Amino acid sequence: MTGTNLDHRHLVLEADDLTRVFGEGGTEAGRVVALDGVSLTIAAGELAALVGPSGSGKSTLMHVFGCLDTPTGGTLKINGIGVSLLDDNALSAVRAHQIGFVFQQFFLNQTQTAIENVADGLLYTGIPRAERTRRASDALQRVGLGDRLTHRPSELSGGQRQRVAIARAVVGNPPLILADEPTGNLDSQASADIVALLHALNYEGTTIVVVTHDLKLAALFPRQIQMRDGSIVADVVAQP
């Protein structure tokens, strides 16, 4: 079911025949085709789940989408920018300005407060510090942690920590948010809260792609892109 009624909208991600082969040039046995020709578009305002069994290539695809890894073949555009040929510095710029990341392990700085962690989402954008702090405060309000600005990660629950990490991803209002197993370290209640938060942020206009191996969780999102062995095997858009 590719080709949806969202096609006329601005595309924040256009992937064409992406491949990623690990261990190329080594022995045939060490060669792993993690992505085997992935073509996909994500339009502005979408909330999509990328779902598939372990080892199907979800994280690899996420890293390629996030310009953390370069594909072996194919082309990729982020927010209209062809990133396939960019050098390392330019890829850093794309990450700084176009993409927000949420990780399973949160990756918060334990020595910093919530607001400092969130402000670091803008650290490499050239925005002055005072303005970064102001926007971080706004972002923490958006994720419902307006009363936890100066708490440190150790003083927050797992769900709250992931909220801080989500605030850090959205603080710059990037056109694309990539979340790899954002509920992987959380209990069911906290997971439900995070899913609800992602829906709320999407409702405000944020484009989000969530990676999960959990079909039940994926079913909670309007679009489900299913992967297997490095390829997309199904792309389902729930009719509203």
Place this chain on the structure above:
Amino acid sequence: MNQLSPGPNHSSNHPQALNLPRAQLAPGDATRIAIEGIRARPLRAALAGLGIALGVTALVAVVGLSESSKAQINQELDALGTNLLTATAGNSFGGGQAQLPQDAVAMVERIGPVQQAAGVGNINASIYRNDKVDPIKSGGIGVNAATRSLKDTVGLVIADGQWLSAITEQFPTTVLGSTAADRLGITAELIRSTNPTQVWLGNHWFTVIGLLEPSDLTPELDSSALVSWPAAEKYLSFDGHPTTIYETSSDTSVDAVRNVLAATVSPSAPDEVQVSRPSDALAAKAATDAAFTGLLLGLGAIALLVGGLGVANTMVVSVLERRQEIGLRRALGATRRHIRNQFLGEAVTLSVLGGIAGAVLGILVTAIIATFNGWPISLPIWAISAGLGVTVLVGIVAGIFPASRGAKLPPTAALSI
């Protein structure tokens, strides 16, 4: 958001990138990150900086102490003056002590710039506390005839009693240098008492009328008994030939006088005359410390090297431990250069903090030791700035390798645990 607004051109040579805003980090933020990285691990930072601190302490203290002792010697020289020259009769061709002409002092006084001149003549005589002492027991004291002008020319200071005068020089009287007085067991109390103190000198009883303070410039006079010229001729059959001439002139004409002194003192055999400047020996003391200073500086440099290795080791461990942080920062938009500069900045900050601690310690050590020795405290600012400059260099050298390693980590590798 202004993702596609035209930004300044950046290092990419790809046309698609020309309209991208760059990834950037303000210098203030970079500094803050480096300092926070160190503050998060204070004990490790302290241990890593310790070697650097000790190295800089050594460097600063060595320079400070050598400068302070030099300042002390210069102060002494200022007080003593550097305008005293001596002319001594060397050995004659036939061997044996050469003699200077009897009128040598008068000749020297006639040299234009000469302010004062005095003569000392060696006398072959022995001196004893009394006539029953075993001659061997009080050896080593030289008996010399001295002109009355010797005291002011050389700057001799009377510790007790009085100097040779026009009246006393007619009688068998002597003034003793400090070492000579010690050896003979003649104390200030004996001089001050109403009974005259006598010594057995060249088979005559001589009255000791004065004792001298030790003299820094003319230590040879400390161990001698000085007898007036007329008394020496009268009682000790002195031939009136001086063996050493002392003279002072204005500071600016010392060299000019030096050039003519030998010929003036002994026109017939100027080559046999040795001219020297006693203050040179004192000044040389400041210079002889140079070898020792070099050794200590070398030790300081080794401490710095070891300290640098400590910093490098700390940074290698730090980069390994903080892979996730590196990965996160790359995901947030940090470039390789940002990562490299962050760790390089930490290494330099670590090193410089150690350097500052070392400079403070070095200043303290200098101040304490100089005060203890009664030296003026002298620590040139260049020593401190050089010490700190070196730590910046050490930090860069120690940090560049681990920092580059951290920067080269692929973001995905840094993020996976």
